[in-house]
Amino acid sequence: MPDMLVKLYNLADDWGFLAEQAAKGIVIRKPIGPEKHLLVAWVKQHFSDVWSSETDQALSNHPVSCFVAVQNQQIIGFACYDATALGFFGPTGVLEENRGRGTGKALLLACMLDMKLKGYGYAIIGWVGPAMFYEKVVGAVMIPDSTPSVWKTWVH
Numbered sequence: 001m002p003d004m005l006v007k008l009y010n011l012a013d014d015w016g017f018l019a020e021q022a023a024k025g026i027v028i029r030k031p032i033g034p035e036k037h038l039l040v041a042w043v044k045q046h047f048s049d050v051w052s053s054e055t056d057q058a059l060s061n062h063p064v065s066c067f068v069a070v071q072n073q074q075i076i077g078f079a080c081y082d083a084t085a086l087g088f089f090g091p092t093g094v095l096e097e098n099r100g101r102g103t104g105k106a107l108l109l110a111c112m113l114d115m116k117l118k119g120y121g122y123a124i125i126g127w128v129g130p131a132m133f134y135e136k137v138v139g140a141v142m143i144p145d146s147t148p149s150v151w152k153t154w155v156h
């Protein structure tokens with residue numbers, strides 16, 4: 001699967017999506033230390049071992065390069081960056097029953113703006129699945145000849 005490129009410098013510094021999600025009872029925030037084992041296990045349970053491993057990496061960064069969506073004290077979604085490789089966004093996922101409410105978009109934007117604040121000029125969306133989602137939300141464009149990218153020699 002190819003990678004996509006996002007021009008962080010073109011993204012508006014607008015965190016309004018936090019209030020939009022809050023109005024739906026959803027909190028978008030960074031996980032804290034005691035939640036690490038819970039989130040790593042949650043990603044493994046609902047998505048995959050590989051994504052769980054990448055989430056563990058994002059939660060080992062200081063500060064953590066990861067956001068969660070929480071509703072009624074339950075995790076309903078997550079998004080990471082600087083997990084697969086530096087400058088890369090992903091993995092991300094929202095529980096199927098919670099999709100279509102702007103949570104995936106909010107998690108993606110939180111990571112993009114966090115990266116921008118850190119000083120990145122561009123973000124790479126690694127191993128893209130829903131390309132239209134990334135194109136629509138952050139104007140991502142395909143990077144030519146980017147398969148298999150950093151996964152070229154991975155052992156799995």
Ligand SMILES: CC(C)(COP(=O)(O)OP(=O)(O)OC[C@H]1O[C@@H](n2cnc3c(N)ncnc32)[C@H](O)[C@@H]1OP(=O)(O)O)[C@@H](O)C(=O)NCCC(=O)NCCS
Pocket residue numbers: 090091092093094095098099100101102103104105106126127128129130131132133136137
């Ligand atoms: C991709 C994913 C995170 C989107 O989460 P979500 O909470 O349903 O997305 P949102 O509700 O925030 O959608 C934001 C916008 O993107 C659109 N969108 C969402 N998923 C899309 C998709 N797969 N393809 C095209 N557009 C999509 C929505 O229609 C919405 O458009 P609108 O603002 O005009 O209403 C979710 O579908 C998911 O977890 N998928 C499985 C895991 C996955 O594929 N992760 C990405 C790996 S690269």
